[in-house]
Amino acid sequence: MDVGLLLSEIILAGAAGGLLLAEAFVPRLAKRRGMLLLATMSLVASAIVLVPRAGATATSFSGAFIVDGFTVYFKLLLLAATFLVLLGSGRFLDEVEDRQAESIALVLLATAALMLLVSATELITLYISLEMAGLSFAFLAAWHKHSDRSIEAGLKFFLLNALSSAVLLYGMAILYGITGETQLDAIAGNLASAPTPALLLSVSFLLAGFGFKVSAVPFQMWTPDVYEGAPTPITAYLSVASKAAGFAIVIRVLQTALPSAQQEWMTLVALLAAVTMTVGNVVALIQTNIKRMLAYSTIAQAGYILVGIAAGTDQGLAAVLFYLAAYTATNLAAFTAVIEISGRTNSERIADFAGLHQRSPWLAFALAVSLLSLAGLPPLAGFFAKIYVFWAAIQSGLVWLVLLGVLNSAISLYYYAQVIHDMYMVPGREAAPTRAMPPLAAALTITVVGVFGLGILSSFFMGAAEAAARTLSQ
Amino acid sequence: MDAVLNLAIWLPLAGAILIAVVPGADRAARWIAALVSGTVLVLAVLLLLDFRTAITLAASFVREGILGQPPSSSFPHFVTHIPWIPQLGASYAVGLDGLSLPLFALNALLVFLAVLVSWNTTLRVREYFALLLVLETAVSGVFASLDLLLFFLFWELELAPMFLLIGIWGGARREYAAMKFILYTVSGSALMLLGILLLYLSGPQRTFDLQTLSAQAYPAAMQSIVWLLLFVGFAVKLPVFPLHTWLPDAHTEAPTAISVLLAGILLKMGGYGILRLNLGILPDATQQFSTLIAALAAISIVYGAVVAMMQSDLKRLIANSSVSHMGYVLLGASALTPIALQGAIFQLVSHGLITGLLFVMVGLVYDRTHTREIPALGGLARRMPFIATFFVVAGLASLGLPGMAGFVAEFLVFLGAFPVHAVATVAGVATIVLTAGYLLWTLERVFFGPERSQWERLTDATPLEAVTVGVFVAVIVGLGVYPALLTDIVLPSVSPLAARLAG
Numbered sequence: 001m002d003v004g005l006l007l008s009e010i011i012l013a014g015a016a017g018g019l020l021l022a023e024a025f026v027p028r029l030a031k032r033r034g035m036l037l038l039a040t041m042s043l044v045a046s047a048i049v050l051v052p053r054a055g056a057t058a059t060s061f062s063g064a065f066i067v068d069g070f071t072v073y074f075k076l077l078l079l080a081a082t083f084l085v086l087l088g089s090g091r092f093l094d095e096v097e098d099r100q101a102e103s104i105a106l107v108l109l110a111t112a113a114l115m116l117l118v119s120a121t122e123l124i125t126l127y128i129s130l131e132m133a134g135l136s137f138a139f140l141a142a143w144h145k146h147s148d149r150s151i152e153a154g155l156k157f158f159l160l161n162a163l164s165s166a167v168l169l170y171g172m173a174i175l176y177g178i179t180g181e182t183q184l185d186a187i188a189g190n191l192a193s194a195p196t197p198a199l200l201l202s203v204s205f206l207l208a209g210f211g212f213k214v215s216a217v218p219f220q221m222w223t224p225d226v227y228e229g230a231p232t233p234i235t236a237y238l239s240v241a242s243k244a245a246g247f248a249i250v251i252r253v254l255q256t257a258l259p260s261a262q263q264e265w266m267t268l269v270a271l272l273a274a275v276t277m278t279v280g281n282v283v284a285l286i287q288t289n290i291k292r293m294l295a296y297s298t299i300a301q302a303g304y305i306l307v308g309i310a311a312g313t314d315q316g317l318a319a320v321l322f323y324l325a326a327y328t329a330t331n332l333a334a335f336t337a338v339i340e341i342s343g344r345t346n347s348e349r350i351a352d353f354a355g356l357h358q359r360s361p362w363l364a365f366a367l368a369v370s371l372l373s374l375a376g377l378p379p380l381a382g383f384f385a386k387i388y389v390f391w392a393a394i395q396s397g398l399v400w401l402v403l404l405g406v407l408n409s410a411i412s413l414y415y416y417a418q419v420i421h422d423m424y425m426v427p428g429r430e431a432a433p434t435r436a437m438p439p440l441a442a443a444l445t446i447t448v449v450g451v452f453g454l455g456i457l458s459s460f461f462m463g464a465a466e467a468a469a470r471t472l473s474q
Numbered sequence: 475m476d477a478v479l480n481l482a483i484w485l486p487l488a489g490a491i492l493i494a495v496v497p498g499a500d501r502a503a504r505w506i507a508a509l510v511s512g513t514v515l516v517l518a519v520l521l522l523l524d525f526r527t528a529i530t531l532a533a534s535f536v537r538e539g540i541l542g543q544p545p546s547s548s549f550p551h552f553v554t555h556i557p558w559i560p561q562l563g564a565s566y567a568v569g570l571d572g573l574s575l576p577l578f579a580l581n582a583l584l585v586f587l588a589v590l591v592s593w594n595t596t597l598r599v600r601e602y603f604a605l606l607l608v609l610e611t612a613v614s615g616v617f618a619s620l621d622l623l624l625f626f627l628f629w630e631l632e633l634a635p636m637f638l639l640i641g642i643w644g645g646a647r648r649e650y651a652a653m654k655f656i657l658y659t660v661s662g663s664a665l666m667l668l669g670i671l672l673l674y675l676s677g678p679q680r681t682f683d684l685q686t687l688s689a690q691a692y693p694a695a696m697q698s699i700v701w702l703l704l705f706v707g708f709a710v711k712l713p714v715f716p717l718h719t720w721l722p723d724a725h726t727e728a729p730t731a732i733s734v735l736l737a738g739i740l741l742k743m744g745g746y747g748i749l750r751l752n753l754g755i756l757p758d759a760t761q762q763f764s765t766l767i768a769a770l771a772a773i774s775i776v777y778g779a780v781v782a783m784m785q786s787d788l789k790r791l792i793a794n795s796s797v798s799h800m801g802y803v804l805l806g807a808s809a810l811t812p813i814a815l816q817g818a819i820f821q822l823v824s825h826g827l828i829t830g831l832l833f834v835m836v837g838l839v840y841d842r843t844h845t846r847e848i849p850a851l852g853g854l855a856r857r858m859p860f861i862a863t864f865f866v867v868a869g870l871a872s873l874g875l876p877g878m879a880g881f882v883a884e885f886l887v888f889l890g891a892f893p894v895h896a897v898a899t900v901a902g903v904a905t906i907v908l909t910a911g912y913l914l915w916t917l918e919r920v921f922f923g924p925e926r927s928q929w930e931r932l933t934d935a936t937p938l939e940a941v942t943v944g945v946f947v948a949v950i951v952g953l954g955v956y957p958a959l960l961t962d963i964v965l966p967s968v969s970p971l972a973a974r975l976a977g
Contacts, residue, residue: 372634378627384559387623387667391562394671402671406664413660417637417653425641425649459559466561 005053005060005067005119008046008075012112015042016105023101032093032100036439039086039104043111047079057471063183064122069471073321073464074118074248081241081328082111087443088336089233091343096143096231103143107237110136114245121256123172123182126249127165130213133245134161137238141230153229160212160222168209174202175257184257195261203258203265207272210253213246216306217276220299227295232342235291236335239298240328247305247324251317254309255472262312270310270401277303277408284415289348290338293415294331297374300412301327307405308389311396314466314473319388321465322458326373326381329450333370336444337363340436350419355428363436364423366448371416373451376409381454388462475524479552479568482517482582483614486510486607493604500599504589507603511586511610518582522963525551525575529966550574550620550685559623563674563681567620572967573749574617576819576960577742580826581617583949584738585610588731590942591834595729597643605635609735616743622670622682622751626663629743633659636732636740644727651720651727658710658720666707669700673755676700688754688974701759704751711744714804715774718797725793730837733789737796738830742822745803749818749971753807757975760810767808768895772902774801779905783912788836788846791916792829795872798905799825805895805902806887812965812972814890817883819964824879824953828871831946835865838939839920842932848916853925857932862921864943869917871950873910878954 003010019035050072057068086107093100113133120126138161142154176182178198179190191199211219227235254265280300287293305327308320341356341363342348357364373380386409390402436444454461489510493503528551550569558566570578588606595602612635615628633656641652670682676696679686692700710717721741725733753760760767778798785791799821806818838861839854840846855862871878874885884906892899935943953960 377634378630383627383630387562390667391671391674394668394675399668399672403668406668407661410657410661410664414653414657417656420637421641421649421653424638425652459561462559462561 002058002060005058005065006116008049009112009115011042011046011049012108012115015039016108016112019101019105019108035101035104036086039108040083042108043079043083043086047076050075050079054468059121061125063185064125065116065119066121067119069468070248070252071119073468074244074324075115077244077325077328078111078114078118078241081237081244081332082107084332084336084443084447085233085237085241087439087446088236088332088339090437090439091339092231092233099143103140106136106140110140110237111241114241117245118248118252120249121184121252123176123184126253127169127172130168130249131165133242134158134165137161137234137242140234141226141238143231143234147229149229150231151229153226156222156229157226164209164212164219167205167212171202171205171209174198174205178202184253187257188259191258191260193260195264199258199261200264203261203268206253207250207265207268210246210250211272214243214250214302214305215299216272216302217279217299220276220280223299224292224295227298228289228291228348232291232335232339235295236332236339239294239335240331243298243302244324244328247309247320251309251320251472255317266310266312266396269306270398273303273306273310274401274404275303276300276306277405281408281412281415284412287415288350290342290350290353290419291348293350293419294334294338297412297415298331300408301331301374303408304386304389304405307393307398307401310398310401311389311392313392313396314469315395316389316392317469317472318462318466319385319392321468322388322454322462323385325461325465326385326451326454326458329447329454330370330373330380330382333366333444333447333451334374336440336447337367337370340440340444341367350422353419353422353428354426356423358428360436363444366444368420368423369448369451371419373455375413375416377413379452379455381451381458384455384458384462388458475521476552476554476569478517478520479570479618480554482514482521482578483568483611483618485514485517486585486610486614490604490607490611493600493607500596503600503603504593507589507607508586508593510607511582511589514610514614515582515586518579521552521570522575522579525570525572526963529572529963532966553620555620558621562623563683564623565621565683566624567683568615568618568624569620570618572964573819573971574746575963576823577739577746577826578614578617580742580823581610581613581739583945584735584826584830587830587834587942587945588734590938591734591837592729592731593938595643602639602643605639606731606735609635609639613739613743617746620684622674622684622687624682625684626667626670629666629747630660630663632740632743636736639732640724640728643729643732645729646727647723648727651723654720655724658717662707662710662717665703669703669707672696672703673700684750684754692756692758694758697756697759698762701752701756701763704756705748705763708744708747708752709770711747712741712800712804713744713774713797714770714800715777715797718774718778721797722790722793725796725833726787726789730833730840733793733833733837734830737793737833738826741796741800742826745800745807745818745822748804748807749815753810753815753975754971760975764808764810765895767804768891768898771801771804771808772898774798774804775902775905776801776908779908779912783908786848788839788848788851788916788920789833790846791848791912792832792836795909795912796825796829798909799829799872802884802887802902805891805898808898809887809891809894810972810975811890811894812968813886814894815968815972816961816964817886817888817890819968820879820886820953820957820960821883823960824871824883824950827946827950827953828868828878828880831864831868831943831950832872834943834946835861835868838935838943839865843929848919851920851926851929852923853921854929854932855921856925857929858934860935860940860943864947865921866917867947869913871954873913874906876954877951879950879957880954882954882957 116129144150284296373382553569619625782794
């Protein structure tokens with residue numbers, strides 16, 4: 001048994017524990033800069049440990065835990081996302097001054113949990129890491145303890161997460177009942193070649209449970225409320241990290257455990273994709289709060305990602321992996337800009353973004369670029385992500401789904417362009433331009449460069465995604 | 475020369491970035507824009523000369539019997555080919571042929587003139603000129619792309635700058651017009667994207683390379699579907715009735731220079747797309763839908779003219795006349811004969827110049843009178859003889875007076891289309907009378923008749939304005955008197971296209 005495989009998770013958990021201890025026993029040392037430095041160092045160390053593992057597949061804990069190209073791809077994505085979220089969380093840490101160490105520690109623990117989830121190849125490990133991440137998120141969402149909306153968000157997330165976990169557990173139980181196994185590959189081996197009604201029931205429950213985690217319609221109800229109520233950096237984190245890990249495990253379970261029901265789950269996922277992108281986009285049209293609008297936008301994005309999974313091919317998987325990287329950069333750019341903008345104006349109403357181009361041209365530009373990328377305009381990351389996904393789906397014969405997808409992108413431009421309209425075309429109140437905190441400005445620059453880079457050099461990143469997807473299908 | 479082409483495409487973007495990062499005066503932005511767009515114009519002229527020399531040389535070789543076939547005149551010149559996304563088979567591939575070169579040069583000319591026209595802009599000057607230059611790169615890229623994915627990328631790249639240009643610097647209903655513009659275009663291009671992906675998959679070879687795509691055969695059913703999807707995308711842009719309703723709003727609300735570019739060059743992207751993709755890649759489906767195109771063309775021609783006649787806003791009138799004039803392009807494309815296709819391209823270029831000039835003239839009048847309502851104007855000729863004279867020249871060019879570019883274009887279209895689609899051609903010819911009617915009537919009401927007291931203090935064109943107008947008129951008359959300037963370039967690319975469509 002090779003515990004070393006878990007080193008990257010252990011580093012993060014250790015850093016989280018260290019932060020808590022330091023705050024309790026040597027509060028003098030627990031200054032924010034030092035804590036962020038420790039957190040960053042743990043993220044970097046974790047990444048350094050991971051990179052050499054990308055080449056080969058290794059398992060540990062009797063095959064319950066796997067490290068391969070696929071998991072390394074996702075873990076690096078998670079680490080990068082966590083790093084960028086921490087950079088942008090200065091204002092949030094100011095507001096929770098007496099609980100800074102706990103905030104950072106919880107974010108690190110959630111990351112460790114998501115990384116465990118990505119590596120899980122056994123139902124119980126999978127379930128436990130999912131719960132660990134879910135609990136961390138429930139706390140973080142409710143972190144503004146004097147804000148009713150934040151507490152509501154935390155409670156809502158906690159309850160609905162528990163409900164969806166129950167559904168997921170039920171699906172797992174049926175799967176275990178059919179096969180007598182909890183190992184994903186052993187399950188595949190024990191399944192009959194033709195799907196039975198019990199298996200279909202199990203697949204439906206699993207998809208419903210996972211649908212909650214990645215906010216696919218009709219399991220998305222919690223998303224707008226939680227996204228709106230939670231502190232914005234936590235929303236940003238939830239919208240990228242939790243979603244990426246959620247998709248990783250959906251892919252892992254469908255690909256490894258359920259190849260015998262592939263036709264069935266491809267149909268179900270295609271339907272989920274169609275409903276998810278359509279509902280997400282249509283409801284986003286009428287939002288007036290930027291965080292709610294972005295919440296529906298992430299639902300729609302989940303729909304496009306599901307299109308790639310519905311393709312059911314290696315190309316589709318690679319496209320999904322690329323999409324998640326592009327989406328992570330883009331959504332983090334958008335949320336980081338929103339953190340700064342709404343922090344200054346103390347308002348999350350889109351109408352209050354009026355005239356932003358005068359007050360802070362760079363923030364307005366960054367938000368505009370990320371929104372155009374979400375809408376899928378070239379030469380930005382979102383454009384190529386959509387091209388790859390649609391390209392894979394159309395090769396699997398899902399022409400109707402791609403038609404719906406392209407029409408949805410056209411619809412989505414309306415609400416994205418509306419924000420750009422407000423920022424650039426509506427005169428706003430005069431206000432002295434202010435400077436963003438350097439870490440946040442750095443996070444914004446990195447993500448905006450990422451949005452351009454992942455677009456123009458998409459071939460390079462797609463190559464990495466293809467390599468990662470291949471390790472899964474081998 | 476391929477370096478020249480790449481420079482001409484990317485220099486404007488570099489200029490835009492320069493304007494964005496160099497802090498400071500609006501003056502600098504203005505001069506950078508003029509310098510960059512002027513350089514691009516010079517580069518485009520160089521490309522034109524080089525291309526012309528090459529094809530006349532080839533033609534003379536054929537005449538002398540040294541060569542059996544003109545070797546490369548139908549193939550793109552100035553080609554750059556760099557693998558870009560090997561996974562998809564997409565490359566950075568650019569080059570120009572007789573179909574794209576005239577439009578590429580037109581873009582260079584119009585952007586330069588647009589910079590001159592907007593020289594006195596005072597609102598958010600740096601952003602304005604930066605966006606104008608981004609637009610130039612996008613449109614140049616559309617015409618120069620030899621790769622379908624690259625074509626689509628440039629096609630979409632144009633959206634955001636144009637959205638902002640209309641929405642920030644436009645007239646009273648600018649925000650509505652900008653939103654309508656972007657939603658119409660993006661809906662069309664969404665269907666176009668699906669068409670492109672289907673096209674990519676239905677051919678024997680998985681590639682986005684335009685030349686390969688144009689050389690291979692596709693299953694008949696797939697051809698029709700792809701053809702329709704692409705056509706809808708281009709028909710929104712051209713525009714074709716009934717997908718035209720964004721145009722009057724966008725053209726009317728946009729500032730003068732942007733109206734010039736919208737009518738002068740953005741509509742041409744639609745016409746170019748139809749010629750290059752629908753006709754060039756899917757000949758069988760084109761033949762199948764030939765009557766449909768002719769019918770839509772006739773409806774657009776007549777409908778645009780009738781609606782134009784009813785307008786009281788000068789800009790709206792010209793905008794609607796564009797719908798009518800673009801119908802002639804479609805009519806030329808529907809006939810599938812070399813002459814009609816030449817006419818279609820000639821019409822794309824001449825309409826770009828003539829309508830561009832008309833919008834400039836309206837802009838000059840509006841700058842002085844602050845109204846575009848025809849009934850409110852009148853007798854302006856006495857106060858501004860230069861503007862009146864050249865407005866009349868532009869009007870005559872637009873109604874197809876011989877000796878100017880518009881006449882040649884319409885004549886070629888009619889000549890080529892009559893044997894194939896007689897009814898549609900007759901409708902097109904008859905509409906000329908309507909066009910002459912509303913244009914002359916408008917000119918009369920605006921410039922002649924009793925002079926009004928409130929217009930007594932008006933001044934005529936400034937030297938800069940006169941130069942701008944003069945350039946337009948020179949090119950319009952030049953092409954009208956000596957059409958071979960353009961047709962020589964176009965013909966070698968049109969002949970193989972028509973041959974493929976016929977066979």
